[in-house]
Amino acid sequence: MTATINFEREYKQKHFAFPEINFQDFEEIQDLRIRKDIAKKNKIVSTDTYNRTMTHLKWEEKKNTMETYTMTLRKSPNGLYNVVYGIKKIIDDILLMPITQNELDFARDFYANQKNAWGNSYFDKAMWQKVIDENNGFLPLSVRAVEDGTVMKAGEPIMSISGPAELAAVFEPLFLRVFYQTIVATDIHEIVSFIWEGRIVEFGKRAAINEEAHIDAIEALYVWGWLKFTSNDTAVLALSKVLSAGTTAHRYLAAYDTEDEAFDNAIEKMDRVALLVDLVDSIRWIDKIIELKKKYRFTNKVINMRLDSWDLLEQAIYALKQQKENGFLDPNKDKIVIADISSKEKIFEIETKIRETGFDPEKFIVYGLGGLLVTKNKTRDEVSAGYKLTKEWEIYTGKLSNDPIKEAIPGDLNVEIRTDARYIVQDRTMKFGERLLKPIYEKWEIFDKNIVANIEKARTRVNETMKYINLATKRDEETNRIREEVKARFMRA
Numbered sequence: 001m002t003a004t005i006n007f008e009r010e011y012k013q014k015h016f017a018f019p020e021i022n023f024q025d026f027e028e029i030q031d032l033r034i035r036k037d038i039a040k041k042n043k044i045v046s047t048d049t050y051n052r053t054m055t056h057l058k059w060e061e062k063k064n065t066m067e068t069y070t071m072t073l074r075k076s077p078n079g080l081y082n083v084v085y086g087i088k089k090i091i092d093d094i095l096l097m098p099i100t101q102n103e104l105d106f107a108r109d110f111y112a113n114q115k116n117a118w119g120n121s122y123f124d125k126a127m128w129q130k131v132i133d134e135n136n137g138f139l140p141l142s143v144r145a146v147e148d149g150t151v152m153k154a155g156e157p158i159m160s161i162s163g164p165a166e167l168a169a170v171f172e173p174l175f176l177r178v179f180y181q182t183i184v185a186t187d188i189h190e191i192v193s194f195i196w197e198g199r200i201v202e203f204g205k206r207a208a209i210n211e212e213a214h215i216d217a218i219e220a221l222y223v224w225g226w227l228k229f230t231s232n233d234t235a236v237l238a239l240s241k242v243l244s245a246g247t248t249a250h251r252y253l254a255a256y257d258t259e260d261e262a263f264d265n266a267i268e269k270m271d272r273v274a275l276l277v278d279l280v281d282s283i284r285w286i287d288k289i290i291e292l293k294k295k296y297r298f299t300n301k302v303i304n305m306r307l308d309s310w311d312l313l314e315q316a317i318y319a320l321k322q323q324k325e326n327g328f329l330d331p332n333k334d335k336i337v338i339a340d341i342s343s344k345e346k347i348f349e350i351e352t353k354i355r356e357t358g359f360d361p362e363k364f365i366v367y368g369l370g371g372l373l374v375t376k377n378k379t380r381d382e383v384s385a386g387y388k389l390t391k392e393w394e395i396y397t398g399k400l401s402n403d404p405i406k407e408a409i410p411g412d413l414n415v416e417i418r419t420d421a422r423y424i425v426q427d428r429t430m431k432f433g434e435r436l437l438k439p440i441y442e443k444w445e446i447f448d449k450n451i452v453a454n455i456e457k458a459r460t461r462v463n464e465t466m467k468y469i470n471l472a473t474k475r476d477e478e479t480n481r482i483r484e485e486v487k488a489r490f491m492r493a
Contacts, residue, residue, distance in 0.1 A: 017097050018042050023109035043099055044107040044128055047170045049120045055166040056122035063127065063165050068391035068412045071159040071175055073152065074384035074405050076186060081469050082383060083189050083462055084158050085220050086181035087145045088440070088450040094171050095441055096449070098137025104128050127166060138444030139167055144414070144427070144437040147448075149185075149223055149458030151465040152436070153473050154383075155405070156424060157413045160437055162391075172387045179385045180213070181220040183378050188225030189462065191344055195351055200367050201245050202230040203339065207371030217374040218242060223458045241455060247274035247306050247337065247368070259285060263292060272302040274337050278309045286319045293328055306337040306368065313350050320359045331363040339368035342376070396482045400490065410486045411479060413437075421474045429478055436465070 018041045029035050039045070055063070076082045108125050115121030131139060141163035152158055159175065161168050191200070202221060208214030211234060218235040221227040222242055229245035230236060236244045248266055253276060256262035266273050275292075277285040289305045296303060307315045319336050328334045341347055347367060354361045388408035390398045398410035409424060416423045418433040427437070440447050448454070475483070 012097070016041065018100060018103040018106070020102055021106070022102070023106050023113065026106070027113075042103055042107060043094060043097075044103060045110060046094070046174060048173050049122075051166070051170050051172060052122045052124075053120065054169070055124050055127070058165065063124070065165045065392055066162060067165050067168050067389055067393075068160060068162040069168050069172075069387055070157045070390045070408060070411075070413050071161075071178075071385065071387045072155060072157050072408070073179070073182065074155055074386055075382065076154040077183055077377065077382050078186065078190050079154075081151050081153055081186070081466075082182050083185040083224055084146050084150050084152050084178065084182050085148050085185040085223055085458060086178045086216070087159060088148050088448065088454060089181075089216075090174055090178060091143060091145075091441055091446060092450045094174055095139055095141070095143075096446060098444075099128065099131055099139075100137055101132055104132060124166070127164075131167070135444060140164060140443050141168060141441060142443070143439070143441035145440050146415075146436045147438060147458070147461050148454060149461030149465075150436055151189075151462060151469050152415070153422065153469065156415050156422070156473055157409070157437065160413055160427070162412065169387075169389070175387055176380060176385045179380045179383050180378055181216050183382050184217045184220040184373065185223050185225075187344065187377075188221045188227070188373060191347060192225050194348055195367070196362055197226040198228060199362065199365065200225060200227060200369055200373075201337070202227055202232070202242075202370070202373060203246075203368050204370035204372075204374035205230075205232045207375045209375065214374060215239070219455065221373060223455060224462045226459075239455070240452065248276050250276065260288065263288065267292060267296060267301055267303060271300060272304075274304040274306045274335075276306045276308055277315070278307070282307065282310055282315050283318060286315065286322060290322050290326055290328070293323075293334075294326065297328075302333050304333075304335040304337060304366075306339055308339045312338050312341065312346075313353055316350065316354060316365065317357050317359075320354070320357070320364060323364075324359075329364075334364060335366050336364055337366045337368050339370075341367065341369060341372055343372065396486050398483075398486055400483070400487050409475070409479060410482050413479070415473075416476075417468050417471070420471070422468060422471045423474050423476045424479055425476045426478050426482070429476070 019038060021038065026038060073082050111121045111123035131137060141161055143161050145159040146152060202218060205214055208217065214232055215235045215238055218227065218230050218232060219239055227242055230242050231246045233244055236242055253259055253262045263275055266275065275289050277289065286305060289303065293303050305319060316336055316338055323329060323334050338350065351361050354365065384405060386408065388399050390408055390410050391412050396410040398408040399406065401407050412427045414425050414427040415436040416425045416431065416433045
C-alpha cells in the first residue's frame with residue numbers, strides 16, 4: 001500500500017505539475033503534442049483574455065478586495081433538474097498542485113512575448129508572486145459546492161468561491177466546464193428513470209470529441225445511469241466500474257461473400273453474439289436470425305439481434321412478433337439491441353409503442369447508444385452555466401438582468417432544504433435544514449479529493465437529493481431584502 005501511495009505522489013508530481021522549463025526553451029519545441037501538454041499544465045495561463053483584461057482594469061485597491069463568486073446552472077436539459085457532476089475533478093485540476101516560481105516566470109515571459117507580437121499582454125505578476133511568497137503557491141480561496149451527484153433545480157447556486165478579487169475570478173472558464181458531465185448525468189438520469197436501469201450499452205467512443213471527454217462521459221453515465229457496459233476499453237481500465245461490451249459491425253459482415261457465412265462463423269466462435277441486421281435488407285435478415293435461433297436453440301449459444309438503421313420501431317415490433325411466433329421469449333436469450341437513436345423522445349416512443357403492442361420492453365429491449373449520450377446537446381448553453389460576482393467585502397452585488405433566467409442573486413449563497421420548500425439563503429444565516437453547498441477547499445487544503453470511491457458516493461447522493469426535487473425553490477426573507485437593496489442601489493446610479 002505504501003508503495004502505491006508513493007507511486008501516486010510521484011506520478012502527480014511528474015504528470016500534473018508544471019515542468020522545469022523556461023519559455024525560451026519551450027519555444028524551441030517543435031512537437032505539437034508536447035507543446036499542448038506543457039501549455040495545459042501552466043495554471044496561470046489557464047484563464048482567458050476577458051479575465052486578464054478585467055484584472056488589468058481594476059483599481060489597485062480593488063485587486064485585493066475579498067470577493068465572492070457564485071456559479072449557477074440557470075437552465076436544465078429537461079426543464080426540471082440537473083444532476084450536478086464534475087466539480088471535484090475541476091477543483092483538483094486547478095487547486096491540488098501549488099503554483100511554482102518557474103510556472104510564474106514562464107507565464108511572465110509568455111505575456112511579454114505577446115506584447116512584442118501585439119497580442120493582449122495584460123498580466124499582473126505581483127498578484128501571482130504574492131500567492132507563491134505568502135501561500136507557498138496554493139491559492140488563498142474558500143470554496144463551497146454541492147457534492148457530486150447532487151440533484152439541483154435550475155437557477156439554484158451550485159458553487160460559491162471567495163478570495164482576493166481576481167484570484168477568485170480568474171479560473172471562471174474552467175469552473176464553468178462542469179456543464180459537460182452534468183448534462184451527461186442529467187440526460188442518462190432522465191432516460192433511466194423512464195426505461196429503468198441495466199438496459200443501456202454505451203457505444204459513443206466514435207462520437208466523442210476526444211478520449212478524455214469520453215472517459216468523463218462514461219464516469220457521469222455510471223453515476224446515475226448505472227451504466228454496466230461500454231465499448232471503450234480505455235474507460236473500462238481507467239474507471240474499473242464498467243465492463244467492456246460490443247457487437248458485430250458492418251465491416252465484419254462486409255468481409256464475407258454472404259451474410260449467412262458471416263453469421264454462422266460469428267455464432268460458432270462466440271457464446272453470446274448480437275448480429276447486425278442492416279447490411280442489405282433489415283426485415284429479411286431479421287427472418288434469417290430467427291432461423292439461426294432455431295438452428296442453435298438447444299446449444300448454449302445466445303443469439304441476439306441488433307437493429308441499427310431505418311425504421312427502428314417497425315423493425316423491433318416485427319422482430320418481437322417473429323420471436324413470439326416461434327416461441328423465443330426467454331429474456332436471457334432473446335434480447336433485441338436497438339442502436340443509433342438520435343433523441344430521448346425516440347426512446348420514450350419506442351418504449352410506449354412496444355408496450356402497446358403487448359410486449360414488455362424491460363425484458364427484451366436493450367439500447368446501444370452513442371452520440372446521443374456523449375455529444376448531442378452537450379454545450380454550456382444547455383444549462384446556461386454562469387459564474388458571477390455576488391459579493392465584494394460586505395457589499396452585496398449581482399447582475400440583475402431584465403431576463404430573470406440571467407439574474408445573479410446577490411450574496412454569499414447556499415441552498416437549504418426545509419419541509420415546505422428549497423430555500424436560497426445567505427450562508428451566514430441561521431440554519432433550519434440541510435444545506436447543499438458544503439466546504440470543499442480552504443486556503444490550501446482540499447477536503448474531499450476526487451478519488452474512485454467518490455463515484456459510489458455520488459450515486460448515493462443522487463438518490464438522497466432526488467427526493468427533494470419536487471419542492472418549490474424560494475428565496476428566504478434576507479436574500480429577498482438584499483436583492484431589493486442591490487436593485488435600488490443600481491437604479492440610483
